[in-house]
Amino acid sequence: MNGVIIQFFHWYHPGNLWNEFAEKAEYLKDLGFTAVWFPPANKCSLNMEGRGYDVYDLYDLGEFDQKGSIPTRYGTKAEYLMAIEKAHEVGMSVYADIVLNHRMGGDEEEKIMVHQLSEENRNERISENMEVSAYTKFTFPGRKGVYSNFIWDHHCFSGIDYVIREGEEMKGVFKIHNEYGEEWTDAVSHQFGNYDYLMGADIEYRNPYVVEEMKKWIRWYMETTKVDGIRLDALKHISSNFLKDWVSYIKTEVNPECFVLGEFWKDEAEKIEYFSDKMSDLISCFDTPLHYNFFKASQDGKDYDMSRILKGSFLEKKPVFSVSFVENHDTQQLQALESAVKDWFKPLAYAIILLTDEAYPCIFYPDLFGADYIDIKDEQEVHIIMPKVEELPGLLEARKLFAYGKQTDYFDHPNCVAFVRKGDEKHADCIVIMSNSEEGYKEIELGKEHADSVYTDFLKNRHEEIYTDKDGKAVFTVNSSSVSIWVKKQTP
Structure with a gap:
């Protein structure tokens, strides 16, 4: 199955998140999402202002009158459990954000x-x-x-x-x-x-009583909430000795099927690979280097060499343990790791993580729904508008229909690249082509089994029909600074 995660929050989300998810769960499932990553559900030191990362009490999921209220920013414990239940009802897995560091x-x-x-x-x-x-x-x-x-x-x-x-x-x-x-x-x-x-x-994870308490807590948490996986925050600050022992405990004593995803924030894939190896492949990791490739490509425009867009990514190193993302709550504007990918490049970036082989993509809430917020920077009020990526529903649909089979890359030009997914018994092939400069084209031979076929752009960015010759060869096109997905025309 072509799994896709939705990061169902962003830093400036106003709250009442659990109820909002319950309302949108069916829609998200229909779009093709198979898993949801929720923010930390615990009571915070700043409570209604906290985003979950300023952990006060891991046992209080919006149940006790602490730090000024019973609910958290996102809702009550009952609403949280109801949102998880709703996700399971529609067939989505739930990944809970866990803060172990402080x-x-x-x-x-x-x-x-x-x-x-x-x-x-x-x-x-x-x-x-x-x-x-x-x-x-x-x-x-x-x-x-x-x-x-x-x-x-x-x-x-x-x-x-x-x-x-x-x-x-x-x-x-x-x-x-x-x-x-x-x-x-x-x-x-x-x-x-x-x-x-x-x-x-x-x-202090050298304290055996702390380790014991954290094992007791995670058992309680997983039995209480029935989540299917966990996203672990800030792993480069946590003892790898504790981490390996604790995750091994979860996998052996609590839930062998638990998906564990770690934020090990490094821009060098070798360092993430070293960490992953040290964890004996118990933890999947976010592909931070790929995010930075997208960020740089969006900044540099036509001067960026698109043939190297995947170079230095964790996806290249250990695809099975890599989770690809375009941006998240830490990279959005005004945040500590601000590296927001420019709007024009997001459809290209999402085409790469949604349609390439082996990637496990994670979609950011504002890119699907949009976001509009105000914050303070240098004592000035700043108004940020994040428009939704209009192509995202089409790209998600394309993943469901066409992102199958062997992949052949045509990463042979600095501005115009393409890749072909061959499809399988149940799914047709597709050609994904993108340009970060002017209008581009790529000559591709699909093989005699695709001779005399008619292709149209699934995203409708191009309106012509493309015909393959007797050898299944054709020239596929793409608009300037755009992406197209060429698929066989449906015959009525």
């Missing part, structure tokens, strides 16, 4: 020992050891021990970004001293010397 919004202060580190080199001390107060105790008073009575304190954390010393507030990267030493774990990305610390109260 906690935010602690309930009580503790006196702890720390030292401060350079933000550019997290191995370089820039202070003496000092006693400070920090919000490192999480007691979850609103939940009152329901589901778990585990109390998080400074023994459960390795670092923090906000402390109080002798009444003075301090911000930075502070290493918490605990029974696991005064150094970070080494089993993380070595960006900035050591990238264990990202934000909030950084979880």
Whole structure:
């Protein structure tokens, strides 16, 4: 089956998401989506303002009166479970977003020992050891021990970004001293010397009680929600030793069929491949390098060499474990990893991830539905409009009908490239051709079995009919900065 994921949220989504999905589930299934990736459902430190990544309580899915309300930004626990049920009803899998790296919004202060580190080199001390107060105790008073009575304190954390010393507030990267030493774990990305610390109260996965609690929690979560898979946030900041053990636990003790997708944000496929190998292929990974290829291609226009669009991608390295995307909530405008693909190139990018062999594509909510939002940048209000990609429903339909069989590439020109999917017993062939410059063409020989056939553009960007000769050869065309999918004309 040609699976397709919908990332059913974006950073500026106004909320009430679970109910919205339930209303749109049938429509999404009809478009060809087979899985939905939901944002984190947990209660946040910022609650209704939080997007799920500022994790406060993983056991509160919008059920307890904590951080100012019972529901989360996206709805109540009952609505979340109903949305998952609706997805299953229409035959879609559900992938839950899980944040393992940190906690935010602690309930009580503790006196702890720390030292401060350079933000550019997290191995370089820039202070003496000092006693400070920090919000490192999480007691979850609103939940009152329901589901778990585990109390998080400074023994459960390795670092923090906000402390109080002798009444003075301090911000930075502070290493918490605990029974696991005064150094970070080494089993993380070595960006900035050591990238264990990202934000909030950084979880200490060398603590066996923490590991045990996280195993207990994921069992509870999967049994409670019945999700089919998980998307794991910020993996380059998490101990790979813990991660491998924890995912192995899920696969052996909780759900052997669980699909695990990781965000290991690197622009070099070799580094993602190294991580994937280290995880013994337990975790699929987002193809960040391919996203950056799309971003650069959209910026450079006709100066970008389209014959190299797949070069350096994770799809090239380990296609079975690669999830391709055009953009997501982190890359949209005004976000930390802003690298928004320009609108003109999105149909080409989506044609590549939806119609090439082996890709498992993920479609971003605003590209299907559009988005309109306001945020602040450099103290100025910025209004962003993300128009929907008009070709997307057609491309999704083409995936259902034609993205089968052997693929032959014609990536032999810097501005105009094509590939052919041969089809199978049940599905016809198709020719996908795209140009990032002027109108283009490609001579393609499909074989004698396609002799004297008539082809039309499935996307209706071109209006002529193309006839193959006695050898099944023809010249297929494409508009400037566009994509066409040539398929055999249906005879009435």
